[in-house]
Amino acid sequence: MTTSNIETPLIGGPQPLASNNEDSPLNGVKVGVVTFPGSLDDRDAVRAVRLAGGSAVHLWHGDHSLQDVDAVIIPGGFSYGDYLRAGAISRFAPLMEQITAAASGGADALPVLGICNGFQVLTEAHLLPGSMIKNNHLHFICRDQRLRVENNGTFWTSEYADGEELVIPLKNQDGQFVADNRTLDELEGEGRVVFRYVDGNPNGSRRDIAGISNAAGNVVGLMPHPEHAVEAGFGPDSSARGEVEVRGGTDGLGIFTSVLKKLVG
Amino acid sequence: MPRIVVDVMPKPEILDPQGKAIAGALPRIGLTGFASVRQGKRFELTVDGVVTDEVLEQARHAATTLLSNPVIEDVTRVEVLEEDAQ
Numbered sequence: 106m107t108t109s110n111i112e113t114p115l116i117g118g119p120q121p122l123a124s125n126n127e128d129s130p131l132n133g134v135k136v137g138v139v140t141f142p143g144s145l146d147d148r149d150a151v152r153a154v155r156l157a158g159g160s161a162v163h164l165w166h167g168d169h170s171l172q173d174v175d176a177v178i179i180p181g182g183f184s185y186g187d188y189l190r191a192g193a194i195s196r197f198a199p200l201m202e203q204i205t206a207a208a209s210g211g212a213d214a215l216p217v218l219g220i221c222n223g224f225q226v227l228t229e230a231h232l233l234p235g236s237m238i239k240n241n242h243l244h245f246i247c248r249d250q251r252l253r254v255e256n257n258g259t260f261w262t263s264e265y266a267d268g269e270e271l272v273i274p275l276k277n278q279d280g281q282f283v284a285d286n287r288t289l290d291e292l293e294g295e296g297r298v299v300f301r302y303v304d305g306n307p308n309g310s311r312r313d314i315a316g317i318s319n320a321a322g323n324v325v326g327l328m329p330h331p332e333h334a335v336e337a338g339f340g341p342d343s344s345a346r347g348e349v350e351v352r353g354g355t356d357g358l359g360i361f362t363s364v365l366k367k368l369v370g
Numbered sequence: 371m372p373r374i375v376v377d378v379m380p381k382p383e384i385l386d387p388q389g390k391a392i393a394g395a396l397p398r399i400g401l402t403g404f405a406s407v408r409q410g411k412r413f414e415l416t417v418d419g420v421v422t423d424e425v426l427e428q429a430r431h432a433a434t435t436l437l438s439n440p441v442i443e444d445v446t447r448v449e450v451l452e453e454d455a456q
Contacts, residue, residue: 236441
């Protein structure tokens with residue numbers, strides 16, 4: 106099955122972004138967004154890529170071709186209904202085999218971002234270490250969450266200053282990042298903790314970890330949702346950059362501009 | 371048809387939030403004799419025919435690659451159900 110590339114309408118019209126025009130080199134960067142049965146945030150991720158100035162390509166989990174995309178986003182949601190374990194069945198989707206192979210390919214490896222359920226898929230696929238279990242307080246949580254960028258050397262964080270903070274939505278039930286101490290020490294030592302929760306740990310994640318990367322820095326996973334904080338009027342009510350209008354937070358946009366600018370080089 | 375049972379439990383060092391919630395609910399129905407609860411999963415793999423060594427090996431492979439995540443879970447049992455073996 107092939108999904109069509111239906112243009113996702115931008116409610117209220119596109120924002121006047123400097124990069125959002127056809128002459129921009131960013132427009133030539135193709136970012137694929139994978140849809141599994143049960144994905145929820147694929148459309149939002151597609152919008153985020155377009156708002157950042159790139160071209161988004163819908164990818165279907167059951168396909169065997171990556172359609173020559175330059176990067177891939179595995180979005181949030183409940184792929185396969187979270188049956189067995191979150192991400193456990195999605196990991197064996199035909200397209201995931203292609204993604205795993207392409208993401209493991211050394212210097213030219215495919216940049217991959219996993220958000221929430223997508224992060225869980227990446228850990229199940231062994232592209233990232235550790236795993237997520239139920240939040241320590243057992244509740245589904247949905248709130249605007251403050252994070253700190255701990256490594257701006259990855260494909261997905263280069264537009265942020267090192268140590269910069271951002272506020273983006275967090276919404277999940279299985280958000281508690283766990284790994285054994287040796288793995289955690291390794292992640293810390295190699296600078297692979299990419300995002301850390303600030304102002305309180307929302308789910309019991311080890312060492313306040315909100316996002317990590319692989320050793321090469323092309324694969325990043327995080328639990329909070331940058332794609333929900335990319336467009337004024339539709340984002341969180343707060344920003345780490347100061348006061349914003351109601352729903353004016355766009356702190357997540359830098360994740361998407363990072364990969365586009367990195368790929369244009 | 372014979373069945374192979376696979377039991378999967380959260381690793382001892384991993385906090386089991388679901389087990390904790392169940393432990394908290396037990397006293398509410400008057401059952402106070404339990405110190406803690408851990409919740410695992412049981413899978414039953416039905417075999418069409420005889421359980422050969424090869425099939426059992428496939429079940430072990432399934433247990434460690436798909437049915438459990440070794441980061442957070444242990445496979446505590448892979449065996450043919452006794453009542454089916456008769």
